[in-house]
Amino acid sequence: MAHIDPQYWCNLTHFISEYHVFTLCTETKSLTVHCYWPNPLVESYIIRIHKHFFSNCTLEQVVWVDPPDNTLTILILIPVFLTLAMIAVVVWCSKRSDNLA
Secondary structure (H helix, E strand, C coil), X not given: CCCCCHHHCCCHHHHHHHHHHHXXXXXXXXXXXXXXXXXXXXXXXXXXXXXXXXXXXXXXXXXXXXXXXXXXXXXXXXXXXXXXXXXXXXXXXXHHHHHHC
């Protein structure tokens, strides 16, 4: 297993191949000892590794912001118009079936 410099721990491209090897290793070893995978022991081990290596990967706090007013208006109006259109189709079809009967 290659040594990965700690400054690259948060860069997925630097450790993804090693992570894949680690996953295959835990899966293979679990099957060798006739355990299902993942099992609670493996899960706790993986969680400890994540806490150790990836706990400081979020460098800045994520700030959630509302979308611009135009986008928000469109996102609200589309479902409203779709609902009204579906109601109109149902009413139209029900009136049409009365005429056909």
